[in-house]
Amino acid sequence: MIFSSATFLLAFLPLFLIAYFVIPWRPAKNVVLLLASLLFYAWGEPVYIWLMVFSMTINWAGGVALSSSRCEGAATRKLILAAxxxxxxxILGFFKYEGFIAENINALLGANLIPDYELPLPIGISFYTLQAVSYVIDVYRKDTCAQKNPLYLGMYIAMFPQLVAGPIVRYSDIEDQIDDRHVTLAGFCAGIRLFCIGLGKKVLLANTVAILATDMLSSGGASIGAIGAWAGLAAYSFQIFFDFGGYSDMAIGMGKMMGFNYPRNFNYPYISHSATEFWRRWHMTLGGFFRDYVYIPLGGNRSSQGRWVFNIAVVWGLTGIWHGAAWNFLLWGLYYGALLICEKLFLLKALDRLPSAIRRLWCIAVFMFGWLIFWIEDPAVFTEYVAAMFGAFGFTGSSSLWALGAWEYWPLLIPCVLASTPLVPQLRECLVAWACRRPATNVVQTGLAAQKCKVSDLQCDNEAWLGEVADAYPSKQRSLTVRAVFTLTDIACLTMLCLSVISVISGSFNPFIYFRF
Known part of the structure; x- marks a missing residue:
C-alpha cells in the first residue's frame, strides 16, 4: 500500500483516523497506531511482516539490556551493542545486497560459486533499520532512555507515515511524544494542509513529469537528441524531488494529525548555491544520520587531511549504496563525496566570489548530472544519453520535434519551478509581516539554520500566523486581508486534494520509486 493509492486515501487513512480519535486513552491510541502500521506493511509485504516483528523484538531486547543495571560494564555494553x-x-545487508554481491563476485570469478536467491526487497527496510540502529546507539550512548514497553518501541519502528519513504525519525525526536502528545485542531488542520500539498506534489507534479522522463529514457539518446535528453533529465530531476519530497510532506502531515512532530526532510534544495548547501537541504534526516552515526565516530574533520578525506569517502560511499544495490548508486555517492571534498578544500572559496546566479547555475548543473548517474544503470545507455545532451545526434535525434512530444509538457514547467522555490511561504511571511508592521524574515534560512526544526509551521499553520496578526496589530482591514488570503490557500489545498484523488482513481501513471530502498 502506498500513500498515493485509492485504497489508502479512501479506506485505510479515514478508517484509521476514526479509530485513532474515537479512542480517548493515549496508551490505546499507541496500540491502534502499532496495529494499523503492521496492517499497512502486511498489505504490501505479507511474507516479510515477520522480519519487522523480529527487528522490533531484537532492538527492544537490546535497548533493555543496555539500560539494565546488570550490564554496566563497558565490555558487556559494547558486546550487546555490537550483537x-x-x-x-x-538482515539489511542480506536482503538488500545478497544478489548484488553474488552477481559481481560470480562475474569476477567466472563461475556461479555464490547462489543468488533473487529475494524481493522488503519495502522500507532501509528506513526502519536506520531508525532501529539510531535507537540502540542512542541508548548505548545514554542520549536517550530505553523503551521498556515492547509495543511502544514497535510502534516507533513500524509507524506507517514514515515507514516507506521517511523521514528517518530518531527515537529521541518523539520519545516524549509517545506518552505525552497533544492533538489540537490547529495542528490537525496544519497536518491536513501539508498532506494535501505533499499529495499534490506526488500525484499532480511528480507523476506527470515521470511520463516524460520515462519516455525519453526508453527512447534512447539517438532517437531524442539534445532537446529530448535535456527535457528528460529536467523531468526526472523534478520527478525525484516532488516524489520524495511529496512523500515526506505527507508523512510529516499525518504525524501532525496524530500529535507527532517529525523532523523536516527537505528545505528547497534546488535553490542551493553549492553541493555542500544542497546536501544540507536534501534528505536532511539521512544526512544527519550518517553525520552523527558514521562521520563523527570515524573522526569527522578533527583529524588529518588524509583521514578526513577517507571519512568523507566512506560516508558518501555508504550514502550511495544505501539508495540501492547497483554500481550507479555507489558512483553517485562517490561523485558527491568528491565534490564536497573539492568544495571544502578550495572550490567554495572560488564560488563565494561569484554572483549568486552563477553559483545557482553551478549547483543546478551539479545535481542534474548527479541525477543522471542516479537514473541510468547501463553504462552504454548513460554514454549515449550524455552524447545526446551535447548534440551528438542533433537537436531532436531521429525524431521530429512534433513526434518527440517534449513540447507538450512545457506548461508544467511553471508550477514545477515555483514549487521548487520558497516563493509561496515567503509571500505568506511578507503578508503577515505587512499585517504586523514588522520586517519579514527569511523562512528558508530560518529553517536551514535549525537543522532539527520540525516541519515548517511557516508553511502550513495558518492559525498561528492569524494569532500573531491579531496580537501584534489588531487592524480589521489588514486582519481581514490575511484571513482572506489564508482562506484561499485552504481552498487551494482542498482543490489539490480533490484533483489528486481523481487522478489516482482514474488510474493515471503512478510509479513507486522506493522499491529499492
Missing part, C-alpha cells in the same frame, strides 16, 4: 547492530545490519 544488536550485527543483526540489524546483517
Amino acid at each position: 544488536t547492530l550485527v543483526i540489524d545490519l546483517g
